Amino acid sequence: MSGEPKRSDARRNRARLVEAAEALFDEVGADAASMNDIARRAGVGPGTLWRHFPDKGAVTAEVVGQSLDGLATLAAELLEGPGTRDFLRQWASALIRHITRYRGLAASYAQAAGNADSPLGARCHAVEEAAAGLVRRAREAGQVRADLTASELIRLVTAVAWVEETTPPPDTAGRLLDLVFEGVRPR
């Protein structure tokens, strides 16, 4: 039920809903923006929102979709690129920036990672795939230890993003990422 509707009023409502969700994510965070808030802001009834999106994860997936696709294309670019010494860290840094874009995103992703067939879970899986390619290349280049898996790296980076977004003081993600990448180097 998340695709483009046929009727023009439905399409317009859908667009308004996504717009409203985006604005609310910006203002109060992805966690605090309630379904009713989003519908109200879009000027439609709650039923209309639920008709367009099966749950809040679907709304979130729509709001962050382009940015997530950006992560995938960045991974592809880095994979075809010259393979600089910090290309993996560059991508990890982009992932953190993505997650910390809206407050509460880390928790949304953590929950979505469970059911892989949800709209958000599927996209998370795609990101993991992208990360797997990068980790493999970094491994072959001897930049990370041979036993490091993409899943482990994603978990660590997501964890850093979470602590950055939830715990003061802010702007410590870079330093924590440094420590993580130190621990991930070949022995």
Place this chain on the structure above:
Amino acid sequence: MSGEPKRSDARRNRARLVEAAEALFDEVGADAASMNDIARRAGVGPGTLWRHFPDKGAVTAEVVGQSLDGLATLAAELLEGPGTRDFLRQWASALIRHITRYRGLAASYAQAAGNADSPLGARCHAVEEAAAGLVRRAREAGQVRADLTASELIRLVTAVAWVEETTPPPDTAGRLLDLVFEGVRPR
């Protein structure tokens, strides 16, 4: 308002509330256990719960209090102990076990870390103090890099606890902690 009340019925109610909260934390997690649930389970009205505890953080502080004190005494013991090669990691592991005892605790701590005068925030601060002593000693023993702060270590360990508690597959905390401690070693 969180101390021991004078009247015996109030004391009994307080004890029942803490008991009910503990049971619900066990069954549904610290996040999903609602204030109304706790009051209902204790057989009292919601007003009674709110009279005994100013907010949910205070309830949480009461439920995890003894376990938190255990972390402090463990830190003291390790500080007086022989200083084995992994004493800091031992404590970090205990911290993770503590946080993952109830689902949703990591988020509670992250929120409490902000307002240091809240019942839970104060206890978090005490834990940080304990960690500071351990990190200092580990630094002097050359077990961790000289520029590592206790705050950074706590953030990393809490982050690992969070990802362990929220993201499948489970039981990866040990491995992630290995990587963290690898990254924290002197260069």
Place this chain on the structure above:
DNA sequence: ACCTGAACACCGTTCAAGT
């Protein structure tokens, strides 16, 4: 001094009734 439970504004979620 403490408890009670009704009350308020909200939330997620559904669904009959409309156009």
Place this chain on the structure above:
DNA sequence: ACCTGAACACCGTTCAAGT
């Protein structure tokens, strides 16, 4: 084919009224 908004059970939180 899609929208509407009332409705349900819940939530956090408060507070007059009781004992």
